[in-house]
Amino acid sequence: MTFGRPYLLLGLLLLPLLALLYIRRAGKREVAVPSLMLWRAAAADAVAETGARLGAFDVPLLFALLFLAAAILAAGGPVLTVKARSAPHVLVIVDRSASMTAPAKFTRTRRDALELLDRLDSGKVTIIGLPLAAGPALEELTPAQAKLRLRDLSPTHLPLDMGSELSRCAGIARQASAVVVLTDNPQPVPERLAGRPVLVISHGGPVRNVAIDAFEVTPGDDGRVHVFLAVKNYSDKAAAVPVAVRAWRTPAPLTAKTAFAGKSRTLGLPPGGRASLTESLPAGDSVGADLDVDDGLDVDDHAVAVRAGVRRIRVAYVGRGNQFILRSLELLPDVALSQFRLTGDVNAEFDLYVYDGVAPDKLPAADVVLIDPTGRVGPFNVRGATAGEWRRAVKVKDAPALRHVKADALRFKRILRIDGGPAAETLIKLAESDAAVLMRWQDEKTRVLVIGCSLVLSETNWPMQSSFPMFWADVLAEAAGRRSAARGAWSCSVTGEHIVVRRPPDAKLSVIGPDGKPVPLVPGRGARSYFLPTQAGIYRVSGGPLPQRFAVNMLHAAESENAGAQSRPSVALEKSLLARGHGAGVPLWRYLAVLALMLALGYWATAARTSR
Amino acid sequence: MGDVLVHMSPNSLINKDLLAKLERLEVAFRRAQRGRPEGERSGPHHGGRIEFADYREYSPGDDFRHVDWNVLSRTDDLVVKQFEREEQYLVYLLLDCSASMDFPRSGGRRGNLPTKLEYGAACLAALAYIGLAARHRVEMASFGAGRCEWFPVGADKNRVFSLLDRLSGLRAAGETSTALALKEAFERSRERCLIVLISDLFDEGRSRGILATLAAKGYDTSIIHVVSREEVEPRARGRIILRDAETGDAVPLRITDAAAARYRRALRDFGEGWSAFCGTHDIRFLSTTTDVPFEDFIMRYLRRGGLVR
Numbered sequence: 001m002t003f004g005r006p007y008l009l010l011g012l013l014l015l016p017l018l019a020l021l022y023i024r025r026a027g028k029r030e031v032a033v034p035s036l037m038l039w040r041a042a043a044a045d046a047v048a049e050t051g052a053r054l055g056a057f058d059v060p061l062l063f064a065l066l067f068l069a070a071a072i073l074a075a076g077g078p079v080l081t082v083k084a085r086s087a088p089h090v091l092v093i094v095d096r097s098a099s100m101t102a103p104a105k106f107t108r109t110r111r112d113a114l115e116l117l118d119r120l121d122s123g124k125v126t127i128i129g130l131p132l133a134a135g136p137a138l139e140e141l142t143p144a145q146a147k148l149r150l151r152d153l154s155p156t157h158l159p160l161d162m163g164s165e166l167s168r169c170a171g172i173a174r175q176a177s178a179v180v181v182l183t184d185n186p187q188p189v190p191e192r193l194a195g196r197p198v199l200v201i202s203h204g205g206p207v208r209n210v211a212i213d214a215f216e217v218t219p220g221d222d223g224r225v226h227v228f229l230a231v232k233n234y235s236d237k238a239a240a241v242p243v244a245v246r247a248w249r250t251p252a253p254l255t256a257k258t259a260f261a262g263k264s265r266t267l268g269l270p271p272g273g274r275a276s277l278t279e280s281l282p283a284g285d286s287v288g289a290d291l292d293v294d295d296g297l298d299v300d301d302h303a304v305a306v307r308a309g310v311r312r313i314r315v316a317y318v319g320r321g322n323q324f325i326l327r328s329l330e331l332l333p334d335v336a337l338s339q340f341r342l343t344g345d346v347n348a349e350f351d352l353y354v355y356d357g358v359a360p361d362k363l364p365a366a367d368v369v370l371i372d373p374t375g376r377v378g379p380f381n382v383r384g385a386t387a388g389e390w391r392r393a394v395k396v397k398d399a400p401a402l403r404h405v406k407a408d409a410l411r412f413k414r415i416l417r418i419d420g421g422p423a424a425e426t427l428i429k430l431a432e433s434d435a436a437v438l439m440r441w442q443d444e445k446t447r448v449l450v451i452g453c454s455l456v457l458s459e460t461n462w463p464m465q466s467s468f469p470m471f472w473a474d475v476l477a478e479a480a481g482r483r484s485a486a487r488g489a490w491s492c493s494v495t496g497e498h499i500v501v502r503r504p505p506d507a508k509l510s511v512i513g514p515d516g517k518p519v520p521l522v523p524g525r526g527a528r529s530y531f532l533p534t535q536a537g538i539y540r541v542s543g544g545p546l547p548q549r550f551a552v553n554m555l556h557a558a559e560s561e562n563a564g565a566q567s568r569p570s571v572a573l574e575k576s577l578l579a580r581g582h583g584a585g586v587p588l589w590r591y592l593a594v595l596a597l598m599l600a601l602g603y604w605a606t607a608a609r610t611s612r
Numbered sequence: 613m614g615d616v617l618v619h620m621s622p623n624s625l626i627n628k629d630l631l632a633k634l635e636r637l638e639v640a641f642r643r644a645q646r647g648r649p650e651g652e653r654s655g656p657h658h659g660g661r662i663e664f665a666d667y668r669e670y671s672p673g674d675d676f677r678h679v680d681w682n683v684l685s686r687t688d689d690l691v692v693k694q695f696e697r698e699e700q701y702l703v704y705l706l707l708d709c710s711a712s713m714d715f716p717r718s719g720g721r722r723g724n725l726p727t728k729l730e731y732g733a734a735c736l737a738a739l740a741y742i743g744l745a746a747r748h749r750v751e752m753a754s755f756g757a758g759r760c761e762w763f764p765v766g767a768d769k770n771r772v773f774s775l776l777d778r779l780s781g782l783r784a785a786g787e788t789s790t791a792l793a794l795k796e797a798f799e800r801s802r803e804r805c806l807i808v809l810i811s812d813l814f815d816e817g818r819s820r821g822i823l824a825t826l827a828a829k830g831y832d833t834s835i836i837h838v839v840s841r842e843e844v845e846p847r848a849r850g851r852i853i854l855r856d857a858e859t860g861d862a863v864p865l866r867i868t869d870a871a872a873a874r875y876r877r878a879l880r881d882f883g884e885g886w887s888a889f890c891g892t893h894d895i896r897f898l899s900t901t902t903d904v905p906f907e908d909f910i911m912r913y914l915r916r917g918g919l920v921r
Contacts, residue, residue, distance in 0.1 A: 029852045034712035034728075034843060035814035036856040036863055038878045058850065
């Protein structure tokens, strides 16, 4: 058994003194009685058994002494080493953070881990890469399997908070008999994790490192982009670093970039100091900055930003207010919804116009949805309506916006008779007549969907169908697809932060990262998915109607600092740690604390009874 | 509950409601006593109409209506007229005020229970009021620390307030002197009377002789034995020093459950010994603990014990 705080055990020496004081105090306790007459007669054989002599059995004293002993022992942090009955189970925790990408660091780490596994002839191995977001734990491996899996591991560009990540490993560590941590992180690693001994194999040393500290790109009103860049010197020597800032336009595929503007400057950096610059560049779709320096960490010498290709879609709703339509639009991501009562109130440029029960004098040059129009609008002319009887049989044309509409479930009452001309395409119509429920028409500037009935429950049950909000999602997606990608905002995030991907309904999207490998996106319940980038670079979403790109940088100062920091010295690998039969630690202090609590209750009960 | 008339911290045992109930009770005299006229209640001697019988000296508490002002103007002697028709008895109420009556001690685990002194004083007040309501002459004595202080209450029920004031000022102290109080009561009484002794009886049996004498001479004697709950069930355990509240003697003891059981047995024997003694000498013996509701004790236990009816 070992103790975490053995100096606290000195408190046990106080117990005899406390016992003596207790006995002296107990011997002097007086109780007044009305008369000793009866006591003398009754307890004659118990007279004169006090004084300094300890009674044969003093229950409160016994409880008090045991309580104090248990409390002091618990405070000492005892850990009982239990002899393992089976082969050792070693948990290998490998630091895969960005600082480990420094040359040879991860290679040496992996070599040490392999050497460790070589010495482990039997037993089980669990490998965890930190941060945990980098990948799942590899559990219950034989040493041979573990060596193979270790060779597949590579460092990421993720940041690492060693303390919190290790605490999250405690659950797995509890099942192991020993823990080995391979890291360059200078943060102290606890000597025990979940009671198991921890061996730290540390790599790293004083390496010169200069890193991009901040990188911001904002569009200017003059059509150019403005770049702010900060560079920090993490070494104790001054440095002069050439910095190149470039803007370029990227045709597909992404790898063929055409640089059309670039500037280079040299920044003087004092030891541990920072310098910054601003640049104004012609607007491309990508902006990057590079430090021309040969230092410990390469990934923090580059930064990039791209136009996201996605911005908020501006929607104008003109009408008296239909809650089904408004809620469907509001729930969709990246939608800026504006409501107007009359067509004359619409005073800005929108990507999608929804006219509900009203009709504009002139169709705008955008996507338009006309609901229950009146009179003549563009190529459409309303010529009356069908009888007001419920009809269930409709025909739905196979169109992207209608792929979720179930014809059997739709009910309509009064349908407008609309003449759309030869260019208009009927998407939904009544089966018994040619009355069009939904028509589409488009020219070079305008795309119009006409719904020939009022979207209220007294006229149709469509708003209650699940296809209704999906119809609006598709309408929005088509409207967004018509916009120029050049109007998107600049994207520049960091590794370890989830990026949000707009996902049209049922779209199977994948994300192509800097390594060129597509990673399928897990569909969520909403209209967006999340993706965690582990490498710095440009990511592109494929499979959807919208061009979406994201720039991810390793802008974590702690990792840049760790790359050049002196890590703690390595501890020699103890062979006994991996030997068969090495014990796992059982934290005894919890049991002792519970025991102390029970003894305190016992003391309280017996002492109260005695003092009454 | 009615207004509290006497405050004996922390318990207020006597109130107007209780006094109203007490007026319906009367003292049950067992022996034919030679009483004085003018009592309201019928005595063993049934007289005819009210007739002047005699004079006697005025004593505090006498009804001023019966002072003979003519005699006073002629002789300067304050005398009261005595009439013959109903008998007036003399009631001596003796209250033990020794230190042993100051239990349970305040500040401990006493709770709201009165001390034995407070309980006994309330008993005395209740009995006095019953007697005064029937116009019997009541005198009380508080004894302890080798002294016995007498207070002639009178024969008017309004005198009960003076009595209550005096009772409120009583303090328990010193050793008990039961025998002294009984001896003085015997000497003061010119005729046989009712004597009620309220005490915890921790006098080592020194009072038994005089009690036997009083009983033999035809005094109607009653004993109210007051015990506190902590005496009946002592809870102290372990090695402690027991100190006698009256004598100050200290005895170191290790009180175990067995010792406590032996004590309880000794206390039971003590009570049974007194009960047997009283039975032998035709003395009423009532025992109570301070946790018995006071009104129950007066209205039920005293009736059952034959002291009132």
